[in-house]
Amino acid sequence: MIPIGPPPWLFILICLGFLAAALLWIIWILRLAFSHRARRHLRSWRGLAFVLLSAIGCHTLWSVYTFQRALAAYEAEDKLNRRPVLAESRRLAGIDMPAGTALVLQLARTPEAFNRAEFPHPVPIGGVETLRVERYLSIHTDENYRTTGFTPENLRLTGLGESRQAGWLCDATVPIIFATHPDGSIKSFESCTAGAGNLVEGQPLPKGAEIIATEGTVYLDGSRGSDRWLIHLPPDAGLLVHGAQQKGGALLLDAGRKVVRQVPG
Structure with missing residues:
Protein backbone atom coordinates (compact mmCIF):
# COMPACT_ATOMS: atom_id res chain seq x y z
CA MET A 1 0.00 0.00 0.00
CA ILE A 2 1.35 3.42 -0.94
CA PRO A 3 1.66 5.65 2.14
CA ILE A 4 -0.39 8.84 1.87
CA GLY A 5 -0.07 11.64 4.39
CA PRO A 6 -3.07 13.44 5.86
CA PRO A 7 -4.22 16.69 4.19
CA PRO A 8 -2.62 19.87 5.59
CA TRP A 9 -4.50 21.73 8.29
CA LEU A 10 -4.72 24.86 6.13
CA PHE A 11 -6.65 22.94 3.46
CA ILE A 12 -9.05 21.57 6.08
CA LEU A 13 -9.61 25.06 7.53
CA ILE A 14 -10.29 26.49 4.07
CA CYS A 15 -12.85 23.75 3.37
CA LEU A 16 -14.55 24.38 6.71
CA GLY A 17 -14.57 28.10 5.94
CA PHE A 18 -16.27 27.54 2.59
CA LEU A 19 -18.87 25.27 4.20
CA ALA A 20 -19.55 27.85 6.90
CA ALA A 21 -19.92 30.56 4.24
CA ALA A 22 -22.37 28.40 2.28
CA LEU A 23 -24.42 27.78 5.42
CA LEU A 24 -24.47 31.51 6.20
CA TRP A 25 -25.55 32.23 2.62
CA ILE A 26 -28.45 29.76 2.86
CA ILE A 27 -29.57 31.30 6.16
CA TRP A 28 -29.37 34.77 4.60
CA ILE A 29 -31.48 33.66 1.62
CA LEU A 30 -34.12 32.29 3.99
CA ARG A 31 -34.18 35.59 5.87
CA LEU A 32 -34.59 37.51 2.62
CA ALA A 33 -37.40 35.20 1.55
CA PHE A 34 -39.41 35.61 4.74
CA SER A 35 -38.38 39.02 6.09
CA HIS A 36 -39.35 42.29 4.41
CA ARG A 37 -37.05 44.13 6.80
CA ALA A 38 -34.08 42.04 5.69
CA ARG A 39 -34.83 42.81 2.03
CA ARG A 40 -35.10 46.54 2.81
CA HIS A 41 -31.66 46.53 4.43
CA LEU A 42 -30.06 44.74 1.46
CA ARG A 43 -28.22 47.78 0.13
CA SER A 44 -24.76 49.29 -0.11
CA TRP A 45 -22.13 47.06 1.49
CA ARG A 46 -24.70 44.43 2.49
CA GLY A 47 -25.61 43.92 -1.14
CA LEU A 48 -21.97 43.52 -2.11
CA ALA A 49 -21.41 41.09 0.77
CA PHE A 50 -24.46 39.10 -0.31
CA VAL A 51 -23.18 38.85 -3.90
CA LEU A 52 -19.76 37.71 -2.68
CA LEU A 53 -21.31 35.22 -0.28
CA SER A 54 -23.60 33.96 -3.06
CA ALA A 55 -20.60 33.27 -5.27
CA ILE A 56 -18.85 31.37 -2.47
CA GLY A 57 -22.03 29.49 -1.58
CA CYS A 58 -22.75 28.45 -5.17
CA HIS A 59 -19.15 27.33 -5.65
CA THR A 60 -19.26 25.32 -2.41
CA LEU A 61 -22.56 23.61 -3.21
CA TRP A 62 -21.36 22.77 -6.72
CA SER A 63 -18.12 21.37 -5.29
CA VAL A 64 -20.06 19.22 -2.82
CA TYR A 65 -22.32 17.98 -5.61
CA THR A 66 -19.43 17.07 -7.92
CA PHE A 67 -17.57 15.42 -5.03
CA GLN A 68 -20.60 13.27 -4.21
CA ARG A 69 -20.95 12.26 -7.85
CA ALA A 70 -17.26 11.39 -8.06
CA LEU A 71 -17.50 9.41 -4.82
CA ALA A 72 -20.55 7.50 -6.06
CA ALA A 73 -18.77 6.71 -9.34
CA TYR A 74 -15.69 5.56 -7.43
CA GLU A 75 -17.77 3.33 -5.15
CA ALA A 76 -19.56 1.82 -8.15
CA GLU A 77 -16.25 1.15 -9.90
CA ASP A 78 -14.73 -0.20 -6.71
CA LYS A 79 -17.68 -2.55 -6.25
CA LEU A 80 -17.30 -3.75 -9.82
CA ASN A 81 -13.54 -4.24 -9.46
CA ARG A 82 -13.41 -5.59 -5.91
CA ARG A 83 -16.79 -7.25 -5.35
CA PRO A 84 -17.59 -9.21 -8.51
CA VAL A 85 -20.16 -11.98 -8.75
CA LEU A 86 -19.19 -14.97 -10.86
CA ALA A 87 -21.38 -15.23 -13.94
CA GLU A 88 -20.28 -18.84 -14.46
CA SER A 89 -18.56 -21.52 -12.42
CA ARG A 90 -14.82 -21.08 -12.01
CA ARG A 91 -11.96 -22.76 -10.18
CA LEU A 92 -10.04 -20.39 -7.90
CA ALA A 93 -7.38 -21.37 -5.34
CA GLY A 94 -8.21 -25.01 -5.89
CA ILE A 95 -11.91 -24.44 -5.15
CA ASP A 96 -14.64 -25.10 -7.69
CA MET A 97 -16.85 -22.06 -7.23
CA PRO A 98 -20.38 -22.09 -8.67
CA ALA A 99 -21.99 -19.32 -10.68
CA GLY A 100 -23.43 -16.68 -8.38
CA THR A 101 -20.47 -16.76 -5.99
CA ALA A 102 -19.91 -13.29 -4.50
CA LEU A 103 -16.23 -12.45 -4.16
CA VAL A 104 -14.41 -9.77 -2.21
CA LEU A 105 -11.01 -9.12 -3.79
CA GLN A 106 -8.02 -7.76 -1.93
CA LEU A 107 -6.45 -6.81 -5.27
CA ALA A 108 -8.81 -5.13 -7.72
CA ARG A 109 -9.68 -7.05 -10.89
CA THR A 110 -7.77 -10.11 -9.65
CA PRO A 111 -10.24 -12.90 -8.79
CA GLU A 112 -7.39 -15.15 -7.63
CA ALA A 113 -6.69 -12.61 -4.86
CA PHE A 114 -10.05 -13.02 -3.15
CA ASN A 115 -10.16 -12.79 0.62
CA ARG A 116 -13.81 -13.78 0.91
CA ALA A 117 -16.19 -15.85 -1.18
CA GLU A 118 -19.85 -16.51 -0.42
CA PHE A 119 -21.56 -19.34 -2.27
CA PRO A 120 -25.22 -19.48 -3.33
CA HIS A 121 -25.36 -23.07 -2.03
Whole structure:
Protein backbone atom coordinates (compact mmCIF):
# COMPACT_ATOMS: atom_id res chain seq x y z
CA MET A 1 0.00 0.00 0.00
CA ILE A 2 1.35 3.42 -0.94
CA PRO A 3 1.66 5.65 2.14
CA ILE A 4 -0.39 8.84 1.87
CA GLY A 5 -0.07 11.64 4.39
CA PRO A 6 -3.07 13.44 5.86
CA PRO A 7 -4.22 16.69 4.19
CA PRO A 8 -2.62 19.87 5.59
CA TRP A 9 -4.50 21.73 8.29
CA LEU A 10 -4.72 24.86 6.13
CA PHE A 11 -6.65 22.94 3.46
CA ILE A 12 -9.05 21.57 6.08
CA LEU A 13 -9.61 25.06 7.53
CA ILE A 14 -10.29 26.49 4.07
CA CYS A 15 -12.85 23.75 3.37
CA LEU A 16 -14.55 24.38 6.71
CA GLY A 17 -14.57 28.10 5.94
CA PHE A 18 -16.27 27.54 2.59
CA LEU A 19 -18.87 25.27 4.20
CA ALA A 20 -19.55 27.85 6.90
CA ALA A 21 -19.92 30.56 4.24
CA ALA A 22 -22.37 28.40 2.28
CA LEU A 23 -24.42 27.78 5.42
CA LEU A 24 -24.47 31.51 6.20
CA TRP A 25 -25.55 32.23 2.62
CA ILE A 26 -28.45 29.76 2.86
CA ILE A 27 -29.57 31.30 6.16
CA TRP A 28 -29.37 34.77 4.60
CA ILE A 29 -31.48 33.66 1.62
CA LEU A 30 -34.12 32.29 3.99
CA ARG A 31 -34.18 35.59 5.87
CA LEU A 32 -34.59 37.51 2.62
CA ALA A 33 -37.40 35.20 1.55
CA PHE A 34 -39.41 35.61 4.74
CA SER A 35 -38.38 39.02 6.09
CA HIS A 36 -39.35 42.29 4.41
CA ARG A 37 -37.05 44.13 6.80
CA ALA A 38 -34.08 42.04 5.69
CA ARG A 39 -34.83 42.81 2.03
CA ARG A 40 -35.10 46.54 2.81
CA HIS A 41 -31.66 46.53 4.43
CA LEU A 42 -30.06 44.74 1.46
CA ARG A 43 -28.22 47.78 0.13
CA SER A 44 -24.76 49.29 -0.11
CA TRP A 45 -22.13 47.06 1.49
CA ARG A 46 -24.70 44.43 2.49
CA GLY A 47 -25.61 43.92 -1.14
CA LEU A 48 -21.97 43.52 -2.11
CA ALA A 49 -21.41 41.09 0.77
CA PHE A 50 -24.46 39.10 -0.31
CA VAL A 51 -23.18 38.85 -3.90
CA LEU A 52 -19.76 37.71 -2.68
CA LEU A 53 -21.31 35.22 -0.28
CA SER A 54 -23.60 33.96 -3.06
CA ALA A 55 -20.60 33.27 -5.27
CA ILE A 56 -18.85 31.37 -2.47
CA GLY A 57 -22.03 29.49 -1.58
CA CYS A 58 -22.75 28.45 -5.17
CA HIS A 59 -19.15 27.33 -5.65
CA THR A 60 -19.26 25.32 -2.41
CA LEU A 61 -22.56 23.61 -3.21
CA TRP A 62 -21.36 22.77 -6.72
CA SER A 63 -18.12 21.37 -5.29
CA VAL A 64 -20.06 19.22 -2.82
CA TYR A 65 -22.32 17.98 -5.61
CA THR A 66 -19.43 17.07 -7.92
CA PHE A 67 -17.57 15.42 -5.03
CA GLN A 68 -20.60 13.27 -4.21
CA ARG A 69 -20.95 12.26 -7.85
CA ALA A 70 -17.26 11.39 -8.06
CA LEU A 71 -17.50 9.41 -4.82
CA ALA A 72 -20.55 7.50 -6.06
CA ALA A 73 -18.77 6.71 -9.34
CA TYR A 74 -15.69 5.56 -7.43
CA GLU A 75 -17.77 3.33 -5.15
CA ALA A 76 -19.56 1.82 -8.15
CA GLU A 77 -16.25 1.15 -9.90
CA ASP A 78 -14.73 -0.20 -6.71
CA LYS A 79 -17.68 -2.55 -6.25
CA LEU A 80 -17.30 -3.75 -9.82
CA ASN A 81 -13.54 -4.24 -9.46
CA ARG A 82 -13.41 -5.59 -5.91
CA ARG A 83 -16.79 -7.25 -5.35
CA PRO A 84 -17.59 -9.21 -8.51
CA VAL A 85 -20.16 -11.98 -8.75
CA LEU A 86 -19.19 -14.97 -10.86
CA ALA A 87 -21.38 -15.23 -13.94
CA GLU A 88 -20.28 -18.84 -14.46
CA SER A 89 -18.56 -21.52 -12.42
CA ARG A 90 -14.82 -21.08 -12.01
CA ARG A 91 -11.96 -22.76 -10.18
CA LEU A 92 -10.04 -20.39 -7.90
CA ALA A 93 -7.38 -21.37 -5.34
CA GLY A 94 -8.21 -25.01 -5.89
CA ILE A 95 -11.91 -24.44 -5.15
CA ASP A 96 -14.64 -25.10 -7.69
CA MET A 97 -16.85 -22.06 -7.23
CA PRO A 98 -20.38 -22.09 -8.67
CA ALA A 99 -21.99 -19.32 -10.68
CA GLY A 100 -23.43 -16.68 -8.38
CA THR A 101 -20.47 -16.76 -5.99
CA ALA A 102 -19.91 -13.29 -4.50
CA LEU A 103 -16.23 -12.45 -4.16
CA VAL A 104 -14.41 -9.77 -2.21
CA LEU A 105 -11.01 -9.12 -3.79
CA GLN A 106 -8.02 -7.76 -1.93
CA LEU A 107 -6.45 -6.81 -5.27
CA ALA A 108 -8.81 -5.13 -7.72
CA ARG A 109 -9.68 -7.05 -10.89
CA THR A 110 -7.77 -10.11 -9.65
CA PRO A 111 -10.24 -12.90 -8.79
CA GLU A 112 -7.39 -15.15 -7.63
CA ALA A 113 -6.69 -12.61 -4.86
CA PHE A 114 -10.05 -13.02 -3.15
CA ASN A 115 -10.16 -12.79 0.62
CA ARG A 116 -13.81 -13.78 0.91
CA ALA A 117 -16.19 -15.85 -1.18
CA GLU A 118 -19.85 -16.51 -0.42
CA PHE A 119 -21.56 -19.34 -2.27
CA PRO A 120 -25.22 -19.48 -3.33
CA HIS A 121 -25.36 -23.07 -2.03
CA PRO A 122 -23.08 -25.32 0.06
CA VAL A 123 -19.85 -26.37 -1.63
CA PRO A 124 -17.82 -29.32 -0.24
CA ILE A 125 -14.31 -28.13 0.66
CA GLY A 126 -11.98 -30.09 2.90
CA GLY A 127 -14.83 -32.06 4.42
CA VAL A 128 -16.91 -28.95 5.15
CA GLU A 129 -20.24 -28.12 3.50
CA THR A 130 -19.06 -24.58 2.95
CA LEU A 131 -21.12 -21.43 2.48
CA ARG A 132 -18.35 -18.90 3.08
CA VAL A 133 -14.59 -18.93 2.52
CA GLU A 134 -12.32 -16.34 4.11
CA ARG A 135 -8.58 -15.99 3.60
CA TYR A 136 -5.82 -13.79 4.92
CA LEU A 137 -3.48 -12.74 2.11
CA SER A 138 0.05 -11.48 2.57
CA ILE A 139 0.60 -8.88 -0.16
CA HIS A 140 4.10 -8.53 -1.63
CA THR A 141 5.33 -5.17 -2.93
CA ASP A 142 8.57 -3.82 -4.37
CA GLU A 143 10.53 -0.77 -3.22
CA ASN A 144 8.11 1.47 -5.15
CA TYR A 145 5.10 -0.06 -3.38
CA ARG A 146 3.93 -1.79 -6.55
CA THR A 147 2.19 -5.09 -5.89
CA THR A 148 4.27 -8.02 -7.06
CA GLY A 149 2.20 -10.91 -5.73
CA PHE A 150 0.45 -12.41 -2.74
CA THR A 151 0.55 -15.49 -0.54
CA PRO A 152 -2.49 -16.99 1.23
CA GLU A 153 -1.73 -17.51 4.92
CA ASN A 154 -4.78 -19.51 5.98
CA LEU A 155 -8.26 -20.62 4.99
CA ARG A 156 -11.39 -20.17 7.10
CA LEU A 157 -14.42 -22.25 6.12
CA THR A 158 -17.91 -21.63 7.48
CA GLY A 159 -20.84 -23.77 6.49
CA LEU A 160 -23.55 -26.14 7.63
CA GLY A 161 -23.74 -28.79 10.34
CA GLU A 162 -20.59 -30.45 11.64
CA SER A 163 -17.35 -31.61 10.05
CA ARG A 164 -14.83 -34.20 11.17
CA GLN A 165 -11.29 -32.81 11.09
CA ALA A 166 -8.21 -34.72 12.28
CA GLY A 167 -10.50 -36.96 14.32
CA TRP A 168 -12.36 -34.07 15.98
CA LEU A 169 -16.01 -33.26 15.36
CA CYS A 170 -16.10 -29.53 14.59
CA ASP A 171 -19.01 -27.11 14.50
CA ALA A 172 -19.02 -25.98 10.86
CA THR A 173 -21.28 -23.00 11.55
CA VAL A 174 -18.22 -21.41 13.19
CA PRO A 175 -15.07 -20.88 11.06
CA ILE A 176 -12.84 -23.96 10.73
CA ILE A 177 -9.28 -22.81 10.06
CA PHE A 178 -6.69 -24.52 7.88
CA ALA A 179 -3.07 -23.74 7.04
CA THR A 180 -2.52 -23.44 3.30
CA HIS A 181 0.14 -24.08 0.70
CA PRO A 182 1.48 -21.07 -1.27
CA ASP A 183 -1.03 -21.82 -4.04
CA GLY A 184 -3.91 -21.55 -1.56
CA SER A 185 -4.75 -25.25 -1.32
CA ILE A 186 -5.32 -26.80 2.10
CA LYS A 187 -2.17 -27.94 3.87
CA SER A 188 -3.31 -28.95 7.36
CA PHE A 189 -6.00 -28.45 9.97
CA GLU A 190 -5.32 -25.64 12.46
CA SER A 191 -8.32 -25.05 14.69
CA CYS A 192 -12.07 -25.22 15.12
CA THR A 193 -14.86 -24.99 17.65
CA ALA A 194 -15.88 -28.36 19.06
CA GLY A 195 -19.24 -29.79 18.19
CA ALA A 196 -21.02 -32.44 20.23
CA GLY A 197 -19.59 -35.96 20.52
CA ASN A 198 -15.86 -35.41 21.16
CA LEU A 199 -14.16 -37.35 23.96
CA VAL A 200 -11.04 -36.60 26.00
CA GLU A 201 -9.86 -39.59 28.02
CA GLY A 202 -13.35 -41.05 27.81
CA GLN A 203 -15.03 -37.86 29.02
CA PRO A 204 -17.28 -35.74 26.77
CA LEU A 205 -15.58 -32.55 25.65
CA PRO A 206 -17.96 -29.60 26.14
CA LYS A 207 -19.46 -28.23 22.97
CA GLY A 208 -17.95 -24.85 22.13
CA ALA A 209 -14.43 -25.71 23.29
CA GLU A 210 -11.70 -24.35 21.03
CA ILE A 211 -9.49 -27.05 19.51
CA ILE A 212 -6.06 -25.94 18.27
CA ALA A 213 -3.40 -28.10 16.62
CA THR A 214 0.13 -27.42 17.91
CA GLU A 215 3.64 -28.68 17.28
CA GLY A 216 4.47 -28.92 20.97
CA THR A 217 5.44 -26.41 23.62
CA VAL A 218 8.93 -25.01 23.01
CA TYR A 219 11.03 -24.83 26.18
CA LEU A 220 13.98 -22.57 26.97
CA ASP A 221 16.52 -25.27 26.13
CA GLY A 222 14.99 -25.62 22.65
CA SER A 223 13.27 -28.93 23.30
CA ARG A 224 9.62 -29.50 22.47
CA GLY A 225 6.92 -30.95 24.63
CA SER A 226 4.80 -33.93 23.70
CA ASP A 227 1.63 -31.86 23.48
CA ARG A 228 -0.01 -31.74 20.07
CA TRP A 229 -3.41 -30.29 20.93
CA LEU A 230 -4.42 -27.22 22.91
CA ILE A 231 -8.02 -27.21 24.13
CA HIS A 232 -9.58 -24.04 25.53
CA LEU A 233 -12.61 -24.99 27.60
CA PRO A 234 -15.68 -22.74 27.74
CA PRO A 235 -15.68 -20.80 31.04
CA ASP A 236 -19.11 -22.12 32.00
CA ALA A 237 -18.50 -25.77 31.10
CA GLY A 238 -16.62 -28.41 33.03
CA LEU A 239 -14.63 -31.53 32.18
CA LEU A 240 -13.64 -34.35 34.53
CA VAL A 241 -9.85 -34.67 34.29
CA HIS A 242 -7.88 -37.12 36.44
CA GLY A 243 -10.76 -37.37 38.88
CA ALA A 244 -11.19 -33.61 39.31
CA GLN A 245 -13.63 -31.24 37.65
CA GLN A 246 -12.05 -28.44 35.62
CA LYS A 247 -14.06 -25.42 34.53
CA GLY A 248 -12.60 -23.12 31.94
CA GLY A 249 -8.87 -22.90 31.44
CA ALA A 250 -7.04 -25.09 28.96
CA LEU A 251 -5.79 -28.62 28.42
CA LEU A 252 -2.73 -29.79 26.53
CA LEU A 253 -3.08 -33.22 24.94
CA ASP A 254 -0.51 -35.50 23.34
CA ALA A 255 -0.91 -37.18 19.96
CA GLY A 256 -2.98 -39.92 21.61
CA ARG A 257 -5.20 -37.21 23.14
CA LYS A 258 -4.12 -37.92 26.68
CA VAL A 259 -3.94 -34.93 29.00
CA VAL A 260 -0.30 -33.99 29.61
CA ARG A 261 -0.91 -30.66 31.28
CA GLN A 262 -3.75 -28.63 32.74
CA VAL A 263 -4.02 -24.85 32.80
CA PRO A 264 -6.53 -23.65 35.41
CA GLY A 265 -9.25 -21.24 34.38
